[in-house]
Amino acid sequence: MNKLEKVSSEVYYARTCVSTFSNNDVDFLLEGAKLSPRNRCRICFHSDTSNKLHEMLVAYLQRTYVRPNKHLQKSEALQIVKGAAEFVFFEDNGKLIEKVKLDADGRNGAVYLRVPPFVFHTIFISTPEIVIFEATPGPFDPTDTVYAEWSPEEDNHKAIQLFRDEFFHRKV
Numbered sequence: 431m432n433k434l435e436k437v438s439s440e441v442y443y444a445r446t447c448v449s450t451f452s453n454n455d456v457d458f459l460l461e462g463a464k465l466s467p468r469n470r471c472r473i474c475f476h477s478d479t480s481n482k483l484h485e486m487l488v489a490y491l492q493r494t495y496v497r498p499n500k501h502l503q504k505s506e507a508l509q510i511v512k513g514a515a516e517f518v519f520f521e522d523n524g525k526l527i528e529k530v531k532l533d534a535d536g537r538n539g540a541v542y543l544r545v546p547p548f549v550f551h552t553i554f555i556s557t558p559e560i561v562i563f564e565a566t567p568g569p570f571d572p573t574d575t576v577y578a579e580w581s582p583e584e585d586n587h588k589a590i591q592l593f594r595d596e597f598f599h600r601k602v
Contacts, residue, residue, distance in 0.1 A: 432444040432445070432446045432449055432450065432451075432455065432473065433445045433446050434458075434473065439462075439465065439466050439467065439471075440462065440463070440466040440468060440470055440471045440472065441471075441472055441474065442462075442471075442472070442473045442474070443473070443474045443476075443477070443478075444473055444474065444475050449475040449485075451473070451475075451487050451563075455473060455487060456487070456489070456511065456512055456561050458473075459471045459472070459473060459487060459488070459489035459561060460489045460491075460559055460561070462489065463489040463490065463491050463494075463559070464491065468494060468584070469490065469491040469493050469494035470488065470489060470490045470491070470494050471488070471489050472486045472487065472488040472489070473486065473487045474486050475487070476568065479568065479569055479570035480568065480569040480570075481568045481569065482567065482568050482569070483565065483566075483567065483568060484564075484565065484566050484567070484568045484570065485563070485564070485565045486563070486564045486565075487511070487561065487562075487563050487564075488561065488562050488563075488564055489559065489560070489561045490515075490553070490555055490559065490560050490561075490562070491555070491558070491559050492555040492556075492557065492558050492559065494555065495582075495584060495590045495594075496552050496553050497552065497577050497578070497581050497582070497583065497584055498518075498520060498550045498551065498552040498577070498578040498581040499550065499551070499552070499575050499576060499577050499578065500547070500548055500549055500550045500551065500575075500576050500578075501545075501547050501548075501566075501574050501575055501576075502547060502548065502574050502575075502576065503547060503567075503571070503574045504547055504566055504567045504574060505544060505545060505546050505547050505566070505567075506544070506545040506564060506565070506566045507542070507543075507544050507545075507564070507565045507566070508532070508542065508543045508544075508545065508562050508563070508564050509541060509542050509543075509562065509563045510532040510533065510534045510539075510540075510541055510542075510543075510560060510561070510562050511534055511561040511562060511563055512534050512559070512560060512561040513534055513555065513556070513557035513558075513559055513560030513561065514531070514532060514533045514534065514538065514539060514555075514556040514557045514560065515531075515532045515553050515554060515555045515556050515557070515560050516529050516530065516531055516532070516553070516554045516556060517529070517530045517532060517543055517545070517551060517552075517553050518530075518551065518552050518553070518554060518597055519549050519550065519551050520549075520550040520551070520552075520578065521550070522550065523580070524550075524578065524580040524581070526597065527549070530543055532560075532562075534560075534561075550578050552581075554594065554597070581593060
């Protein structure tokens with residue numbers, strides 16, 4: 431079991447020499463997501479934001495909203511551990527490019543996804559909860575993430591619901 435340091439209501443750092451994750455960590459994160467205002471929680475396995483590789487186990491509840499964003503310098507690698515979701519990619523103007531189904535059991539979607547830089551993306555969660563393992567290059571630079579101007583901000587709940595209704599059911 432990892433010794434965890436709580437950094438915020440939704441972020442923990444593993445403070446052990448050798449890091450692992452188990453079903454206990456998945457359950458811990460899901461409980462944390464239920465208590466988080468943004469309905470998500472993560473364990474970071476890298477020691478701090480300056481590391482060259484960031485590895486995280488992240489739990490999201492179905493009601494969470496991840497604002498469409500793109501990264502200017504880095505890609506992301508995701509492996510779904512629990513649940514199912516759709517990862518959605520957009521052109522800069524908001525036009526839908528592609529939807530990729532993710533499914534932890536691999537029967538109804540991919541278990542792995544690489545998100546390239548320079549492409550707007552978001553995730554729609556299909557099951558009550560999901561857990562994803564994510565790896566991305568560091569160090570963390572908040573200026574590397576650009577949010578889509580055509581997408582609702584996190585506090586605009588009515589616009590978020592309209593956005594979900596429009597894109598979750600739209601065909602490519």
